[in-house]
Amino acid sequence: MATTERANLIDDRRRLALSHLTRNVVIFVSAIVLMLYVLAPVTWLVSSSFQTEAEIVSVPPHWIPENPTLMNFEAIFGATAEEEVTYETRSGQDPASGGYIPSTAGNLLPAMGNSLIVATLVVILNLLVGVPAAYALAKIRFLGRDASVYFILVTRVIPDIALVVPFFLVIRKLGLLDSLGSLVLTYLAVTVPFTVFILVQFFEGLPDELDKAARVDGCSRFQSLVRVFLPLSLPSLVAVILFTFLTSWNEFLLALMFTQTEASQTLPIVLAAFTSDFTISFSFINAAGVLAIVPPVVVAVIFERYIVSGLTAGAVKG
Amino acid sequence: MARIRFEHVEKKYSNGFHAVKDLNLDIQDKEFIVLLGPSGCGKSTTLNMIAGLEDISDGALRFDDEIVNFAPPHRRDVAMVFQSYALYPHKSVFDNIGFGLKMRKVPRDEIERRVREAAGKLEIDHLLDRRPSQLSGGQRQRVALGRAMVREPAAFLMDEPLSNLDAALRISMRAEIKELHRAMQTTFVYVTHDQAEALTLADRIVVMNDGVVQQIGTPDDIYERPKNTFVASFLGNPPINYIDGQIESTDGSTARFRRGDLAFDLPASIAAKLGSSHGREVRLGIRAEDVDETAAGAAGSVIRGKVNSILPVGSDQFLGFDLAGQELFFRVGKDLAHNLGDDVALSVDLNRLHLFDKDSGETLLW
Numbered sequence: 001m002a003t004t005e006r007a008n009l010i011d012d013r014r015r016l017a018l019s020h021l022t023r024n025v026v027i028f029v030s031a032i033v034l035m036l037y038v039l040a041p042v043t044w045l046v047s048s049s050f051q052t053e054a055e056i057v058s059v060p061p062h063w064i065p066e067n068p069t070l071m072n073f074e075a076i077f078g079a080t081a082e083e084e085v086t087y088e089t090r091s092g093q094d095p096a097s098g099g100y101i102p103s104t105a106g107n108l109l110p111a112m113g114n115s116l117i118v119a120t121l122v123v124i125l126n127l128l129v130g131v132p133a134a135y136a137l138a139k140i141r142f143l144g145r146d147a148s149v150y151f152i153l154v155t156r157v158i159p160d161i162a163l164v165v166p167f168f169l170v171i172r173k174l175g176l177l178d179s180l181g182s183l184v185l186t187y188l189a190v191t192v193p194f195t196v197f198i199l200v201q202f203f204e205g206l207p208d209e210l211d212k213a214a215r216v217d218g219c220s221r222f223q224s225l226v227r228v229f230l231p232l233s234l235p236s237l238v239a240v241i242l243f244t245f246l247t248s249w250n251e252f253l254l255a256l257m258f259t260q261t262e263a264s265q266t267l268p269i270v271l272a273a274f275t276s277d278f279t280i281s282f283s284f285i286n287a288a289g290v291l292a293i294v295p296p297v298v299v300a301v302i303f304e305r306y307i308v309s310g311l312t313a314g315a316v317k318g
Numbered sequence: 319m320a321r322i323r324f325e326h327v328e329k330k331y332s333n334g335f336h337a338v339k340d341l342n343l344d345i346q347d348k349e350f351i352v353l354l355g356p357s358g359c360g361k362s363t364t365l366n367m368i369a370g371l372e373d374i375s376d377g378a379l380r381f382d383d384e385i386v387n388f389a390p391p392h393r394r395d396v397a398m399v400f401q402s403y404a405l406y407p408h409k410s411v412f413d414n415i416g417f418g419l420k421m422r423k424v425p426r427d428e429i430e431r432r433v434r435e436a437a438g439k440l441e442i443d444h445l446l447d448r449r450p451s452q453l454s455g456g457q458r459q460r461v462a463l464g465r466a467m468v469r470e471p472a473a474f475l476m477d478e479p480l481s482n483l484d485a486a487l488r489i490s491m492r493a494e495i496k497e498l499h500r501a502m503q504t505t506f507v508y509v510t511h512d513q514a515e516a517l518t519l520a521d522r523i524v525v526m527n528d529g530v531v532q533q534i535g536t537p538d539d540i541y542e543r544p545k546n547t548f549v550a551s552f553l554g555n556p557p558i559n560y561i562d563g564q565i566e567s568t569d570g571s572t573a574r575f576r577r578g579d580l581a582f583d584l585p586a587s588i589a590a591k592l593g594s595s596h597g598r599e600v601r602l603g604i605r606a607e608d609v610d611e612t613a614a615g616a617a618g619s620v621i622r623g624k625v626n627s628i629l630p631v632g633s634d635q636f637l638g639f640d641l642a643g644q645e646l647f648f649r650v651g652k653d654l655a656h657n658l659g660d661d662v663a664l665s666v667d668l669n670r671l672h673l674f675d676k677d678s679g680e681t682l683l684w
Binding site: 223 | 331332366369370371390391392396397398400401402404405406407408417418421422465469475
């Protein structure tokens with residue numbers, strides 16, 4: 001009797017171990033598939049930016065360049081806006097690759113500068129406007145508070161395409177067409193509601209008593225915000241910074257409408273134009289693509305370490 | 319240093335909730351006042367109005383003689399301890415305690431001195447470098463007290479400071495708060511829903527319900543001479559028992575309480591206060607401890623019923639008692655052995671009876 005029970009127990013244990021093993025294998029395989037799906041395009045982008053035009057089109061593709069070259073990057077940093085690339089002179093500038101340099105190659109670096117300026121300004125202005133607004137909405141009871149929050153949220157659900165024409169009319173009226181100002185202004189209109197929404201959620205999660213304690217301790221409302229709330233909000237501030245930076249950096253539609261020359265064109269516009277040139281150099285475009293993802297990655301790496309949880313642990317009994 | 323006076327103070331929220339109604343309260347300098355009441359009774363709102371954290375809808379709030387209705391919290395010389403402690407999680411214990419002084423631009427060495435002194439008194443001087451998250455509940459509570467102490471404020475406000483602590487710690491902290499009040503010689507306003515805290519700590523208790531002050535008085539006043547049934551029921555464990563009935567045959571010197579078969583001759587001191595109230599509907603209150611089983615002698619003051627629950631509480635026991643269909647609870651000695659269903663006779667201490675008007679709930683005695 002005892003032996004049968006024992007045997008049954010061992011059987012049960014084996015079945016359990018087997019089911020655990022099966023589950024782990026399934027999870028592992030799924031993870032690999034997902035990782036390939038996410039990383040393969042980026043890997044190809046980076047890999048091909050170090051390949052010649054000829055190598056890129058080889059079949060099967062070379063994931064690791066056989067003859068790595070920096071020609072594509074040299075072409076980007078060598079190109080100047082003054083240098084006119086015409087149909088006749090379009091090739092030969094990249095003799096090693098035999099690729100073609102787009103006629104607007106010289107605009108790439110200035111556009112990157114524009115993108116950086118716009119994104120940075122949008123981030124800063126977002127914080128300046130969004131933080132006090134969110135604090136007020138979260139911690140001060142006033143008439144119309146709920147209505148304000150809903151109103152701000154509603155502006156967020158309107159698709160950008162619906163806003164393009166009104167935006168255009170306003171921007172033209174203000175005389176801001178083809179200037180960075182037009183982009184900063186419209187990107188703010190798009191991102192501030194999101195910022196306020198995220199921060200309101202976060203501030204509401206911080207106990208009211210912290211605010212009261214700070215004010216009884218001698219803080220004005222503003223000091224309470226700066227000295228108590230902001231240090232505790234780092235994770236959500238970082239989320240806001242990353243979101244607004246990336247939104248501005250990637251934005252295409254509004255930039256396409258409001259910018260016409262290299263004076264205000266941003267990176268997505270210039271990059272997209274490369275595909276509609278006389279001929280297309282994939283190696284060059286991919287190198288430009290690699291440059292385009294560098295700033296967001298740098299920003300993400302800088303701020304990622306501030307995204308820590310549990311910063312508020314211990315504020316109140318928990 | 320601070321006498322705090324409420325004069326016809328009202329608090330209405332924008333959603334129409336009337337949190338505090340016509341509050342008149344004169345808190346003397348160095349007095350320990352406890353605001354006592356169930357949740358939502360307006361006691362915390364009252365405290366927040368003293369701190370300046372809630373606007374006052376109407377009336378005047380004075381510190382000494384100055385009206386402070388519109389002074390923001392940082393302009394009022396008050397310190398506050400919160401139920402959740404509300405320590406700044408990103409600051410060390412030292413910075414938490416010193417923050418109020420830093421905001422008031424006290425010199426650094428003075429801050430250092432006062433923080434260490436307060437930490438020493440509270441026995442948390444070995445924790446000054448820790449973060450709040452590394453402290454136990456009791457230690458956080460001490461930090462919160464320290465943060466208020468170093469300010470040496472004119473008034474010390476406490477919003478249920480002990481309700482997050484476990485029972486044993488709560489009792490020892492009660493003693494410490496009482497000692498703190500004695501040592502600091504300043505006005506304390508303390509909010510709680512715990513009758514035991516109120517009775518142990520207060521010089522005077524303010525009992526509130528639905529935003530209205532029910533009674534203001536010393537702990538003794540409140541317990542022994544409750545003004546209405548709300549106050550009588552709110553204090554006492556188990557709560558006071560009520561028996562509804564009528565006053566019979568009062569000629570100014572004798573009075574009799576009757577409910578069905580149950581009838582008492584009320585003592586002359588009570589009868590004198592009733593005047594001519596023959597037939598009046600009243601509610602008789604008997605505190606749980608005001609009965610005696612051993613001396614069930616004096617005829618006319620005995621109630622009889624069946625035991626239908628027994629709750630031992632260590633030092634004595636609570637007896638659930640069925641009086642002709644009405645459930646009463648009494649506190650009796652634990653050495654009295656009873657079984658469920660036993661018939662019991664209890665002698666009521668007539669001199670400690672409470673008598674209320676049945677409709678208004680107001681006392682008929684004082």
